Amino acid sequence: MKAGDSIVFVVDDDSSVREALTDxxxxxxLLVEAFKSAREFLEYKRPDAPACLxxxxxxxxxxxxxxxxxxxxxxxxIPIIFITGHGDIPMSVRAIKEGAVEFLTKPFRDQDLLDxxxxxxxxxRSARKERARVTEVRRRYQSLTKRxxxxxxxxxxxxxxxxxxxxxxxxxxxxxxxxxxxxxKMKAQSIVELVHLAEKIGITSTGLSHTKVL
Amino acid sequence: MQILKTMWKPERRWWSNPPxxxxxxxxxxxxxxxxxxxxxxxxxxxxxxxxxxAVMFSAWFGGLRPGLLATALSVLAFAYYFTAPVHSLIxxxxxxxxxxxxxxxxxxxxxxxxxxxxxxxxxxxxxxxxDGTVKELERINQALHAENAERNRAQEALRxxxxxxxxxxxNTAAVVFVKDLELRYILINREFERRFQxxxxxxxxxxxxxxxxxxxxxxxxxxxxQVIEAxxxxxxxxxxxxxxxxxxxxxxxxxxxxRTGKPYAVCGIATDITERKxxxxxxxxxxxELARVSRVTTMEQLAASIAHEVNQPLAAVVTxxxxxxxxxxxxxxxLRKARDAxxxxxxxxxxxxxxxxxxxxxxxxxxxxxxxxxxxxxxREVLALAGGELRRHRVETSTELDFNLPSVMADFVQxxxxxxxxxxxxxxxxxxxxxxxxxxxxxxxxxxxxxRPAILVAVRDSGVGLSPEGIARVFEGFYTTKxxxxxxxxxxxxxxxxxxxxQLTAEPNDGRGAxxxxxxxxxxxxxx
Numbered sequence: 001m002k003a004g005d006s007i008v009f010v011v012d013d014d015s016s017v018r019e020a021l022t023d024x025x026x027x028x029x030l031l032v033e034a035f036k037s038a039r040e041f042l043e044y045k046r047p048d049a050p051a052c053l054x055x056x057x058x059x060x061x062x063x064x065x066x067x068x069x070x071x072x073x074x075x076x077x078i079p080i081i082f083i084t085g086h087g088d089i090p091m092s093v094r095a096i097k098e099g100a101v102e103f104l105t106k107p108f109r110d111q112d113l114l115d116x117x118x119x120x121x122x123x124x125r126s127a128r129k130e131r132a133r134v135t136e137v138r139r140r141y142q143s144l145t146k147r148x149x150x151x152x153x154x155x156x157x158x159x160x161x162x163x164x165x166x167x168x169x170x171x172x173x174x175x176x177x178x179x180x181x182x183x184x185k186m187k188a189q190s191i192v193e194l195v196h197l198a199e200k201i202g203i204t205s206t207g208l209s210h211t212k213v214l
Numbered sequence: 215m216q217i218l219k220t221m222w223k224p225e226r227r228w229w230s231n232p233p234x235x236x237x238x239x240x241x242x243x244x245x246x247x248x249x250x251x252x253x254x255x256x257x258x259x260x261x262x263x264x265x266x267x268a269v270m271f272s273a274w275f276g277g278l279r280p281g282l283l284a285t286a287l288s289v290l291a292f293a294y295y296f297t298a299p300v301h302s303l304i305x306x307x308x309x310x311x312x313x314x315x316x317x318x319x320x321x322x323x324x325x326x327x328x329x330x331x332x333x334x335x336x337x338x339x340x341x342x343x344x345d346g347t348v349k350e351l352e353r354i355n356q357a358l359h360a361e362n363a364e365r366n367r368a369q370e371a372l373r374x375x376x377x378x379x380x381x382x383x384x385n386t387a388a389v390v391f392v393k394d395l396e397l398r399y400i401l402i403n404r405e406f407e408r409r410f411q412x413x414x415x416x417x418x419x420x421x422x423x424x425x426x427x428x429x430x431x432x433x434x435x436x437x438x439x440q441v442i443e444a445x446x447x448x449x450x451x452x453x454x455x456x457x458x459x460x461x462x463x464x465x466x467x468x469x470x471x472x473r474t475g476k477p478y479a480v481c482g483i484a485t486d487i488t489e490r491k492x493x494x495x496x497x498x499x500x501x502x503e504l505a506r507v508s509r510v511t512t513m514e515q516l517a518a519s520i521a522h523e524v525n526q527p528l529a530a531v532v533t534x535x536x537x538x539x540x541x542x543x544x545x546x547x548x549l550r551k552a553r554d555a556x557x558x559x560x561x562x563x564x565x566x567x568x569x570x571x572x573x574x575x576x577x578x579x580x581x582x583x584x585x586x587x588x589x590x591x592x593x594r595e596v597l598a599l600a601g602g603e604l605r606r607h608r609v610e611t612s613t614e615l616d617f618n619l620p621s622v623m624a625d626f627v628q629x630x631x632x633x634x635x636x637x638x639x640x641x642x643x644x645x646x647x648x649x650x651x652x653x654x655x656x657x658x659x660x661x662x663x664x665x666r667p668a669i670l671v672a673v674r675d676s677g678v679g680l681s682p683e684g685i686a687r688v689f690e691g692f693y694t695t696k697x698x699x700x701x702x703x704x705x706x707x708x709x710x711x712x713x714x715x716x717q718l719t720a721e722p723n724d725g726r727g728a729x730x731x732x733x734x735x736x737x738x739x740x741x742x
Contacts, residue, residue: 016530027540
């Protein structure tokens with residue numbers, strides 16, 4: 001596939017609209033998969049690829065907004081472009097708050113939809129990259145021993161080896177060895193990079209705020 | 215006095231009878247004769263003075279004439295028995311003086327006795343008359359006493375009856391008044407006093423102008439005069455301000471008449487119906503609001519659903535068109551995909567058309583519950599329903615209804631919906647008008663439709679009117695001049711009227727505003 005495996009999902013209960021949208025998206029060279037209900041989409045096993053969802057607000061059974069909430073709940077994030085026959089402002093505000101990238105009211109210009117789709121895919125692509133990076137960092141962090149994690153926490157807090165040794169009740173030499181292990185396992189070239197990695201996986205220095213920091 | 219004119223009748227005594235009186239004269243003279251003759255045998259001379267006694271007695275007893283009879287008989291007996299020659303009526307010459315003296319004495323005694331009797335008699339008569347008069351006077355006096363007592367009793371009864379009446383009138387919640395024919399107050403009840411803050415002794419001789427504002431007084435007095443002219447009880451609704459604010463009354467007014475039938479006053483009994491009026495008004499407004507809400511929701515739901523139904527295939531048509539263009543723009547053009555897209559366009563275009571056809575058919579074929587309907591009745595109902603809206607927007611209403619119209623066979627509710635829609639549209643078209651009166655006029659008249667009798671109903675407003683383009687398109691679906699409108703109302707109205715075999719049309723007025731009118735065929739052979 002030209003666009004690098006990215007895929008667009010369409011959920012609309014109206015067959016005319018569904019078919020037309022599917023064909024339009026396909027006509028610009030995107031991979032597209034259509035569903036006639038929210039339930040059907042939830043049951044579908046999504047491939048691991050950049051994707052976005054074109055979703056009709058008014059659906060029988062489970063509505064578009066219900067589906068959005070369900071996706072947030074199951075931590076399967078996907079950028080959503082809402083389309084609606086008669087969207088009102090509270091409804092669109094709610095949708096955007098929940099993370100929708102676009103809210104299009106019918107009749108909309110098809111180019112607007114295609115632009116929104118491209119934008120959503122781009123968003124998802126970078127989000128996926130970010131998620132992948134976080135996963136990798138977390139994996140590296142998992143490989144640290146308990147003592148190494150303690151040392152890392154204090155290092156990113158900006159403490160010197162001597163201070164860390166005092167904090168943990170160990171010798172400066174031992175701390176130096178642990179610190180070398182942390183840098184190697186986390187694949188960090190510098191303290192600055194280590195701090196960035198720690199931030200990504202949510203390790204902060206706040207827990208040690210009582211310690212005197214130089 | 216009648217009773218004094220009654221003649222006094224003297225009592226007649228049995229002895230006053232003339233035969234008895236004459237009989238007594240004869241007997242007494244005979245008795246005197248016999249006594250004198252018998253005594254004459256033993257005495258030196260016969261006691262002829264007994265005849266005097268007989269005459270005196272006869273005259274006393276019987277009056278003048280029996281007295282004269284006794285006198286004559288005594289003279290004859292004297293001449294026969296006691297003058298020589300005895301036993302003969304011939305009197306000896308020398309006895310003549312004696313006879314004459316006797317006759318004169320007897321006559322004198324008789325006359326005197328008779329005169330005395332007459333005097334006694336008349337005295338007795340006078341006394342009797344006096345007695346009668348006294349009795350009569352006593353009777354009259356008693357009668358007068360009785361009459362006086364009777365009058366007192368009657369006056370007491372009248373006072374009691376008046377008091378009872380006043381109590382009744384004072385204790386009613388109604389306002390009661392009596393005015394003379396010049397419309398000056400004669401009597402008012404306590405409720406009147408309370409409401410208008412006046413005293414009954416102050417209001418005598420006053421008129422309505424002294425009690426209520428001038429224009430209201432004119433209004434009320436107009437009603438009073440109608441009653442005086444008509445001569446029969448009439449009922450009016452009057453709005454009269456008092457310290458409690460404007461109050462609605464139902465007043466029954468009628469004439470009070472003397473026994474001869476001549477009217478002398480106007481009486482009014484007015485009941486306060488303000489609370490009832492307010493309740494009615496609230497009910498009417500609630501009904502109008504309900505009708506409006508249900509109309510709006512029905513129309514909005516229907517319109518929204520139709521809009522959605524049409525919007526979907528139209529959106530699909532546009533999208534498929536774009537997809538088709540994209541397929542044609544690739545190199546080489548993907549003709550198979552382009553063809554698929556065009557087939558979808560055709561299919562969806564037809565689908566959109568079908569939706570409109572279906573809705574139209576739905577309205578047309580909706581099962582009508584037709585019955586005999588009077589369009590005037592529909593108009594009255596709708597004006598009642600829209601009353602709140604009309605007042606809220608200060609729209610004047612005028613109706614010109616022909617009450618001899620034939621009825622129509624129609625679904626009352628649908629007809630009501632159509633008319634209500636036209637009326638609401640008319641009101642809306644006038645809400646921005648400030649430089650001229652907002653007037654809604656509704657007319658019903660006999661018309662013809664394809665040569666058959668029909669009823670025409672015209673709804674005319676003085677609103678913003680219709681442009682030529684508006685006239686052409688006003689009955690199309692989704693055409694609207696209203697910011698919030700869906701443009702379905704008149705389209706549905708026309709469908710309803712056509713389903714009844716009629717026509718709904720619109721035209722601009724000569725002056726300002728527009729007229730919407732519909733014609734419905736008359737029901738055969740019936741009148742509303």
